[in-house]
Amino acid sequence: MTKHYNIAVLAGDGIGPEVMAEAVKVLTAVADKCGFSVNLNTALVGGAAIDASGEPLPAATLALCKTSDAILFGSVGGPKWTGLAPDQQPERGSLLPLRKTFDLFCNLRPGHIYPEFADLSPLHPRISSKGMNILCVRELTGGIYFGEKGRTSTDAFDTQRYSITEIERIARVAFEAAIKRNNKVTSIDKANVLQTSVLWRETVQRVAQHYPSVTLEHMYIDNAAMQLIRSPQQFDVLLCDNLFGDILSDEIAAIAGSLGLLPSASLNGSGFGLYEPAGGSAPDIAGKGIANPIAQILSAALMLRFSFGQEQAAQLIEQAVQQCLSQRIVTPDIEPNSSYNTVAVGDAVVAAIHNLSVNNMPVPTVGSH
Numbered sequence: 019m020t021k022h023y024n025i026a027v028l029a030g031d032g033i034g035p036e037v038m039a040e041a042v043k044v045l046t047a048v049a050d051k052c053g054f055s056v057n058l059n060t061a062l063v064g065g066a067a068i069d070a071s072g073e074p075l076p077a078a079t080l081a082l083c084k085t086s087d088a089i090l091f092g093s094v095g096g097p098k099w100t101g102l103a104p105d106q107q108p109e110r111g112s113l114l115p116l117r118k119t120f121d122l123f124c125n126l127r128p129g130h131i132y133p134e135f136a137d138l139s140p141l142h143p144r145i146s147s148k149g150m151n152i153l154c155v156r157e158l159t160g161g162i163y164f165g166e167k168g169r170t171s172t173d174a175f176d177t178q179r180y181s182i183t184e185i186e187r188i189a190r191v192a193f194e195a196a197i198k199r200n201n202k203v204t205s206i207d208k209a210n211v212l213q214t215s216v217l218w219r220e221t222v223q224r225v226a227q228h229y230p231s232v233t234l235e236h237m238y239i240d241n242a243a244m245q246l247i248r249s250p251q252q253f254d255v256l257l258c259d260n261l262f263g264d265i266l267s268d269e270i271a272a273i274a275g276s277l278g279l280l281p282s283a284s285l286n287g288s289g290f291g292l293y294e295p296a297g298g299s300a301p302d303i304a305g306k307g308i309a310n311p312i313a314q315i316l317s318a319a320l321m322l323r324f325s326f327g328q329e330q331a332a333q334l335i336e337q338a339v340q341q342c343l344s345q346r347i348v349t350p351d352i353e354p355n356s357s358y359n360t361v362a363v364g365d366a367v368v369a370a371i372h373n374l375s376v377n378n379m380p381v382p383t384v385g386s387h
């Protein structure tokens with residue numbers, strides 16, 4: 019029987035709708051090729067929803083998400099809405115509540131430098147030629163993002179709080195992933211200053227005892243930011259709290275070649291997920307048709323893998339993207355003189371999917387990505 023998936027498509031603001039259109043094209047092509055069907059239901063979110071209805075996360079949008087098998091999310095926010103009250107702004111009023119509502123505590127952000135296109139990285143070839151294959155495992159529903167906060171006219175505060183339970187569950191994800199990859203977890207903290215980091219380090223250390231085959235290393239965030247540039251190939255799984263993971267994942271994206279390359283999966287304990295590019299609405303290039311659609315397309319691949327178990331379809335998309343990158347079919351964020359725009363890159367990914375043979379796909383290795 020043909021499998022059928024209901025997907026909530028929330029394109030959002032800025033480049034969101036531009037890159038989402040390409041991901042939808044790719045999803046439709048891969049579904050046809052692999053013999054399943056996707057039912058794509060769009061809804062407004064973020065600034066686009068504020069403009070239409072006065073609210074960043076309308077009840078109808080939330081209801082659609084609740085009745086869907088997964089959420090494909092674009093990006094929200096932009097200068098038009100920064101003057102609104104904090105809780106009414108697109109990011110705090112839609113994306114963070116969605117993460118909290120669905121308990122999407124686990125955020126996976128895989129970043130690569132492959133040998134065939136190591137020159138896309140801004141790092142010196144001496145470093146980039148050694149490649150990079152990092153899975154950033156970011157805690158997504160706790161920490162300073164969701165702690166008590168406040169401000170008066172003269173001061174302001176944000177609170178970082180983590181419980182052992184919150185740290186344990188994300189640490190387990192990191193160790194389980196490492197087992198299927200290269201057996202190394204680097205846990206990022208600031209335990210020389212922060213109490214939450216001391217608890218983080220102790221807890222991760224304890225969880226590690228259940229994974230004797232995995233090497234655990236602890237690294238301070240400032241050193242990690244530096245080591246990523248000096249030798250990114252030393253890392254396998256990076257385990258981060260919410261804020262440190264936000265920052266390091268942008269760095270990983272830049273090392274790979276562009277923020278427009280980094281996808282993400284935000285998952286809860288039962289496999290429900292929201293899939294979105296790690297980058298944002300890019301107001302500086304929105305409307306120009308030059309945004310890189312690859313992060314959005316690869317986020318759709320992660321959805322097929324993690325929410326639907328369609329590993330072959332996910333790999334088909336990933337291989338098609340790799341072909342485009344190695345043929346330098348890329349937007350100007352990667353190669354400034356490139357004549358390929360958003361639509362041309364999306365078309366090239368679709369064409370590569372049509373040409374790839376499903377039978378020649380490698381044996382599925384879930385978790386190794």
Ligand SMILES: NC(=O)c1ccc[n+]([C@@H]2O[C@H](COP(=O)([O-])OP(=O)(O)OC[C@H]3O[C@@H](n4cnc5c(N)ncnc54)[C@H](O)[C@@H]3O)[C@@H](O)[C@H]2O)c1
Nearest residue numbers: 093094095096109277278296297298299300303309310351
């Ligand atoms: N998931 C999300 O919805 C999300 C994520 C990050 C930022 N934001 C929001 O986006 C808005 C802009 O934030 P910002 O400028 O700090 O970050 P940003 O990620 O939007 O952009 C940073 C830089 O990266 C470039 N960039 C990002 N994605 C790209 C792509 N796909 N192709 C080509 N270039 C790309 C942009 O042009 C810009 O120069 C803010 O409102 C921010 O809160 C939203």
Ligand SMILES: CC(C)[C@H](C(=O)O)[C@@H](O)C(=O)O
Nearest residue numbers: 095109110113264296297298
């Ligand atoms: C838009 C913002 C709230 C979000 C975050 O900080 O988590 C974004 O930067 C990300 O990386 O997903």
Ligand SMILES: [Mg+2]
Nearest residue numbers: 264265268296
């Ligand atoms: Mg971010």
